[in-house]
Amino acid sequence: MDNLTLIQLRDKIATGDISAMDALNHTFDRIDSVDPTVKAYISIHREEATSQAIYIDEQINSGQPVGMLAGVPIALKDNMITHFGRTTCGSKMLENFSAPYDAHVVEKLKAAGAVIVGKCNMDEFAMGSSNENSAFFATHNPWDTTRVPGGSSGGSAAAVAAKTVWGALGSDTGGSIRQPASFCGVVGLKPTYGRVSRYGLVAYGSSLDQIGPLTKTVSDAALMLQVIAGHDSRDSTSIDEKDAQVDDYLCDIEKPINGLKIGIVKEFMASEGLDPQVAQANQAALDQYKKMGAEIIEISLPHIQYAIATYYLVATAEASGNLARYDGIHYGHRTTNTENVLDVYSASRSEGFGSEVKRRIMLGTYALSSGYYDAFYLKALKVRHLIRQDIDNALKLVDCIISPTAPETAFAMGAKTNDPLTMYLSDIFTIGVNLGGHPAISIPCGISKENLPIGLQIITPAFTEAKLFRIARMFESTNDFATKLPQL
Amino acid sequence: MIKMSTPLTKEDVLKVAALSRLSLSENEVTEMTAQLGAILKYVAQLETLDTDNVTPLAHCLPIHNALREDVVKPSLSNEQALSNAPQIDEHYFAVPKVLGEGSA
Numbered sequence: 001m002d003n004l005t006l007i008q009l010r011d012k013i014a015t016g017d018i019s020a021m022d023a024l025n026h027t028f029d030r031i032d033s034v035d036p037t038v039k040a041y042i043s044i045h046r047e048e049a050t051s052q053a054i055y056i057d058e059q060i061n062s063g064q065p066v067g068m069l070a071g072v073p074i075a076l077k078d079n080m081i082t083h084f085g086r087t088t089c090g091s092k093m094l095e096n097f098s099a100p101y102d103a104h105v106v107e108k109l110k111a112a113g114a115v116i117v118g119k120c121n122m123d124e125f126a127m128g129s130s131n132e133n134s135a136f137f138a139t140h141n142p143w144d145t146t147r148v149p150g151g152s153s154g155g156s157a158a159a160v161a162a163k164t165v166w167g168a169l170g171s172d173t174g175g176s177i178r179q180p181a182s183f184c185g186v187v188g189l190k191p192t193y194g195r196v197s198r199y200g201l202v203a204y205g206s207s208l209d210q211i212g213p214l215t216k217t218v219s220d221a222a223l224m225l226q227v228i229a230g231h232d233s234r235d236s237t238s239i240d241e242k243d244a245q246v247d248d249y250l251c252d253i254e255k256p257i258n259g260l261k262i263g264i265v266k267e268f269m270a271s272e273g274l275d276p277q278v279a280q281a282n283q284a285a286l287d288q289y290k291k292m293g294a295e296i297i298e299i300s301l302p303h304i305q306y307a308i309a310t311y312y313l314v315a316t317a318e319a320s321g322n323l324a325r326y327d328g329i330h331y332g333h334r335t336t337n338t339e340n341v342l343d344v345y346s347a348s349r350s351e352g353f354g355s356e357v358k359r360r361i362m363l364g365t366y367a368l369s370s371g372y373y374d375a376f377y378l379k380a381l382k383v384r385h386l387i388r389q390d391i392d393n394a395l396k397l398v399d400c401i402i403s404p405t406a407p408e409t410a411f412a413m414g415a416k417t418n419d420p421l422t423m424y425l426s427d428i429f430t431i432g433v434n435l436g437g438h439p440a441i442s443i444p445c446g447i448s449k450e451n452l453p454i455g456l457q458i459i460t461p462a463f464t465e466a467k468l469f470r471i472a473r474m475f476e477s478t479n480d481f482a483t484k485l486p487q488l
Numbered sequence: 489m490i491k492m493s494t495p496l497t498k499e500d501v502l503k504v505a506a507l508s509r510l511s512l513s514e515n516e517v518t519e520m521t522a523q524l525g526a527i528l529k530y531v532a533q534l535e536t537l538d539t540d541n542v543t544p545l546a547h548c549l550p551i552h553n554a555l556r557e558d559v560v561k562p563s564l565s566n567e568q569a570l571s572n573a574p575q576i577d578e579h580y581f582a583v584p585k586v587l588g589e590g591s592a
Binding site for chain 2: 236310376
């Protein structure tokens with residue numbers, strides 16, 4: 001059963017071939033068997049999931065219509081609030097936080113009949129690229145448990161790669177869906193900014209954050225996007241469907257793009273720290289596309305080398321504002337140590353936040369502070385504009401931009417925890433489209449000789465996910481990486 | 489005029505920590521000065537770019553002032569709003585004294 005794709009499972013449940021309870025019991029068995037090693041989950045919601053599965057089975061057995069994901073076990077990154085269980089964001093600050101409502105995406109998943117099984121581990125408040133910043137425990141890469149799954153949606157990626165669920169949601173602010181997808185050998189999509197409502201997603205960088213699916217196949221990701229995409233009046237940054245309609249992401253997914261023009265980024269080719277095996281797999285993928293009639297065109301993103309610096313000013317500035325709400329007063333951790341109200345804020349925050357979170361809050365506060373705002377934050381926003389223009393201009397010359405997702409394969413646990421800056425530099429290929437808002441997908445394109453997955457990233461213009469999926473599917477249809485998940 | 493390449497001092501760190509409502513230990517202040525210093529050195533490369541004629545891009549979408557009619561809609565109940573409070577006093581969040589001696 002765990003070799004079925006999400007869509008195959010969904011279809012078998014819809015015809016009564018497999019029951020939703022069968023699928024859920026399989027999930028529970030799988031979690032019991034592998035999660036003590038992988039540690040993808042912060043919480044499992046057996047009762048809630050069971051009652052949803054029972055309900056779906058009743059509906060199907062009595063011939064009632066059910067939704068597009070009916071009976072499919074799904075996991076959520078623990079920064080999407082659910083009114084059941086806790087939502088911790090991987091932080092002591094919210095260790096016991098129990099949300100009073102569901103996130104928009106949770107409502108959509110439930111309405112589609114999905115069975116939400118549990119909440120996945122993550123870097124604290126989505127700040128990190130390895131899942132090692134979780135306040136609770138680290139997640140282990142199912143391909144090699146001495147290595148990281150990537151981050152900050154490392155738990156979601158590992159949950160899918162370990163075949164505990166058929167799909168998971170993650171969030172991506174600087175690459176946090178795509179990089180773990182690449183490290184774990186699964187598909188990960190960051191939709192266009194504004195495509196999916198952020199209502200109920202605990203905010204890190206509000207102009208950068210997007211929720212997206214992690215799945216085994218491109219079609220599975222397309223189905224999950226179909227369910228969660230669309231306008232939500234509760235998120236004022238959610239695009240109106242009259243400005244960008246939600247397309248049918250599946251109907252043409254098997255149709256290749258004739259005369260596909262692929263852009264490869266001149267500035268990426270000179271990247272130091274690009275693992276030769278990753279470069280090789282990337283090239284092999286481009287050769288495959290050429291065989292399918294694509295044309296490879298070198299394009300330039302003249303300001304892309306400044307993307308990481310820009311991001312670490314914009315995102316941290318936004319984070320310093322977004323995390324100001326954690327003051328120990330209304331919810332979250334409150335210190336028991338002091339009496340004076342300012343001390344309550346400082347002590348609660350210092351006790352509740354880990355060091356990476358503190359670092360980013362400090363950096364953001366510095367960049368926004370009086371006297372520094374123009375030189376740092378405003379400057380970064382101007383460079384952001386240049387970066388977006390570069391990507392928009394390139395996408396006028398080509399249909400898509402292709403690059404590796406990450407410069408390396410999954411690194412060993414502890415390898416980068418000493419130097420924050422080293423960790424930040426691994427975002428080089430993913431970060432540009434968070435600044436620009438463009439959609440991007442990571443799909444498996446190789447396995448290294450250390451038996452670690454390699455990911456290929458494809459970028460298309462804003463709100464063209466239907467085309468993005470087709471381009472991704474073109475390559476996926478020539479390989480069987482989706483069947484190569486590790487046997488745990 | 490502050491420049492991006494202005495080196496970060498311990499005093500800066502203490503000031504920013506106070507603004508961020510974070511209380512850092514001696515060790516944390518030292519470590520933070522070094523780490524933030526290194527990161528700021530890295531981001532200072534933006535200074536080399538001429539952005540005089542560039543408008544800042546705070547937001548990717550052409551959405552501005554998403555407003556709705558000023559009509560009361562369902563919201564959180566008091567119980568829901570208080571449900572995660574560390575300390576409550578009937579219908580209120582209980583907090584330490586804000587006014588008076590020894591306070592803010």
